[in-house]
Amino acid sequence: MEKKLLKGNEAFAEAAIRAGCRFYFGYPITPQNEIAEYMSWRLPEAGGGFVQAESELAAVNMAYGASAAGGRTLISSSSPGIALMQEGLSFLCSVELPLVIINASRGGPGIGSIQPGQADYFQATRGGGNGDYHLIVFAPSSIQEAIDMLQFGFDAADRYRNPVMFLIDGMLGQMMEPVTLPPMRDIFGKDAAVGKPWALTGHGDKREHNVVKSLHLNAETLEGMIEGYWGKYREIEETLTDWESVDLKDAELIFVAYGSTARVVKEAMEILRGEDIRTGLIRPKTLWPFPRKAFDAIGPGTRKLMSVELSMGQLIQDVELSARGRWPVGLVHRVGGILITPQQVVREAKEFLEDKIHGNGI
16 A cells, blocks of 8 residues: 655544544644644545534533444544543543544643653553543554544544544654555444434433443442443453553563663664673553553563653553563653653663662562
8 A cells, every 4th residue: 555654643634534533523723723724634535513602611521422422533632632622532531532643742740841751651541530430541652552442533433432542642643654545434424423323412202311421420320330330441451452462571671661762672673682782671552451461472571661751750660560660661751842762761771771770669
């Protein structure tokens, strides 16, 4: 198939449309504005509806309505904008509605910067809103992988009736790469709710009324509802967890990194291999569910693990939980929108192996 050179954000938008997305609601915020701009003209061409909302709060609640009516729906934003959407995401999980969210994350708390960051990891994987729930969270490391994952992500959102987030840092959204686009999928034809018997489409006296609500004043009813959809989460952990493993069997040091940071780590590994330092990599493709089973394939010669991330240390907590005290765990990081370089990874990996810097593990 022919390859096209596309900017990340534009490729994500086109991939969503080709996955059957027909509804988009968003509000401008750097570094994901190209998604909304692209959707504003391309989605109507595909027979869909585009709305620039008056705020992130409005966008997520408009998406709630479109999803409740059975539509394949996308919203996108960046860090502080996603923070404003948390109440809506909690609602969507509680009533089990599908939605795909792209977070082109930026650096720092508050408004932060417009440069890339990975400090939204806790927000995405722990659930930034109230109550017991999970988002399914994908973390592609290339534009092509994001395109392929988006096809699967929309299907997963529908299958499990749960929001799916793509945690894509600003660097991936702004870079350009040659990609192959999938064919257009017409998932539902003219009826957006085909295959969704729970959707609010009007019953026409042919079925019982459908009701979508989050309020349950009876405690036992609420407990049963929560325990019910947590069975779904256990199934998701068994069926959707995904990762890439590189050279785990003979590595003395294994890196753990996701997204664009993993690409930096792979370059650092080549440098270290040239110096006869054996390293490996675990790259989570799903951040929730986190691929803890990947760590069981680590060979007996591994001495240490090292988390590489654009935060003060958030991914490292899942690395330590997965390590279960079997290896010390170190951290290489930058924050504030400053990118990690292969040279920094090489330098700190050597220091960690030589015990010049100490990890958080045993």
